[in-house]
Amino acid sequence: MTLERILEVGGVPVMLRMDDPELQEAVGQRYSSYFTDKPSRKPLNLSVHVTRNGAVEGDHRPRIEWLGDHWIFERTDFRAEWYPGTGTGRITQEGAFHFPLDSVLRILHSMIAAPNGGCFMHAASAVRNGHAFAFTGVSGSGKTTMSRLAPPDAAILTDDISSIRPVDGSYHAFGTPFVGDYGKPGINISAPLKAVYLLLKGPENILEPLGRKDAVNVLLKNILLFNKDPKLSEALFHTAWRMADCVQVYRLTFAPTPAVWEMIV
Amino acid sequence: MSMYIAKSRSIAARALDGEMVIMSISDSVLFTLNAVATEIWQAADGSTPLSQIVQERVCAKFETEPETAYADAEDLCRRLAERGILTISDKPILNS
Numbered sequence: 001m002t003l004e005r006i007l008e009v010g011g012v013p014v015m016l017r018m019d020d021p022e023l024q025e026a027v028g029q030r031y032s033s034y035f036t037d038k039p040s041r042k043p044l045n046l047s048v049h050v051t052r053n054g055a056v057e058g059d060h061r062p063r064i065e066w067l068g069d070h071w072i073f074e075r076t077d078f079r080a081e082w083y084p085g086t087g088t089g090r091i092t093q094e095g096a097f098h099f100p101l102d103s104v105l106r107i108l109h110s111m112i113a114a115p116n117g118g119c120f121m122h123a124a125s126a127v128r129n130g131h132a133f134a135f136t137g138v139s140g141s142g143k144t145t146m147s148r149l150a151p152p153d154a155a156i157l158t159d160d161i162s163s164i165r166p167v168d169g170s171y172h173a174f175g176t177p178f179v180g181d182y183g184k185p186g187i188n189i190s191a192p193l194k195a196v197y198l199l200l201k202g203p204e205n206i207l208e209p210l211g212r213k214d215a216v217n218v219l220l221k222n223i224l225l226f227n228k229d230p231k232l233s234e235a236l237f238h239t240a241w242r243m244a245d246c247v248q249v250y251r252l253t254f255a256p257t258p259a260v261w262e263m264i265v
Numbered sequence: 266m267s268m269y270i271a272k273s274r275s276i277a278a279r280a281l282d283g284e285m286v287i288m289s290i291s292d293s294v295l296f297t298l299n300a301v302a303t304e305i306w307q308a309a310d311g312s313t314p315l316s317q318i319v320q321e322r323v324c325a326k327f328e329t330e331p332e333t334a335y336a337d338a339e340d341l342c343r344r345l346a347e348r349g350i351l352t353i354s355d356k357p358i359l360n361s
Contacts, residue, residue, distance in 0.1 A: 212281060213281055213282075213284075213286060213297065216281075216286065217295060220288070220293070220295060225293070228291065228292065228293070230275060230290040230291065233277070233288070233290040233291075233293050234277040234288075234290050237277040237279075237288045237290070238277065238279075241279055
């Protein structure tokens with residue numbers, strides 16, 4: 001029996017239609033706090049089909065290609081078609097796991113956010129005292145470490161992929177179910193984004209505000225765009241500039257102890 | 266031979282503190298132009314010869330010898346063209 005569930009991340013609801021019972025269970029566990037019966041707007045539609053016969057072909061790195069009226073996302077474990085004109089798509093994935101669907105959702109959400117002034121950033125993020133803080137950097141720079149060191153009054157939105165978009169004239173960070181080594185989906189809340197920290201591990205904690213040009217550089221290097229679509233690239237370029245106008249970007253060199261969070265205010 | 270230069274359409278650009286920050290949208294590579302390069306970039310309308318741009322926008326504003334300034338400008342334009350963010354031609358570039 002086909003199960004329909006609405007998954008809303010960063011204010012973008014997607015109706016998932018799944019006919020495989022094992023996948024229904026895996027997805028139900030993984031995304032439970034992101035399902036809703038009251039989406040903020042009309043959901044996009046994505047049907048997910050499971051194959052167990054190796055019918056999906058592709059490379060380890062996702063191939064993303066525009067074919068005139070739809071996108072193709074393809075990897076060794078999934079093949080997806082996405083029709084932006086109708087807001088519908090279909091995934092065929094190898095095995096009843098959440099990982100292939102998770103990858104498709106990351107690509108899809110980043111592409112939907114870009115033309116609407118938002119972005120998905122390779123960053124951990126957390127809410128503390130009513131404000132959101134994002135921690136970005138290359139893999140190994142300390143995103144998951146910052147999440148693990150967070151004090152009890154900080155709510156982790158994600159340790160890997162942050163959803164950021166404009167709301168009423170300011171940028172807000174949203175929880176996402178997209179996780180890194182932390183292993184737990186982020187808490188499904190949002191808050192105005194106060195600062196972005198470029199993480200570097202070091203012997204002591206040093207916080208340095210960056211000028212606008214360096215800030216734009218940091219944002220552009222860490223905003224996710226899985227394909228090289230010129231229009232989306234241009235949109236994200238301007239998003240980075242607008243974000244640098246209203247969100248302070250710092251370079252945070254930190255020693256991995258809880259004391260680093262004393263600087264996050 | 267005259268050189269004409271025009272901004273590529275495959276870029277996104279913003280000015281900051283008198284310098285241009287330009288992204289090639291084909292590969293998302295960022296370039297920051299210094300003050301002299303920014304003057305040349307801003308004057309790259311496809312119809313003004315580079316020699317005139319150098320004379321009016323570089324030599325008039327910066328202390329530099331015309332021959333040196335032109336040679337440097339030509340080298341800069343060729344490098345920017347190689348990266349796809351500037352178009353160069355020995356004839357005026359229409360529809361730039």
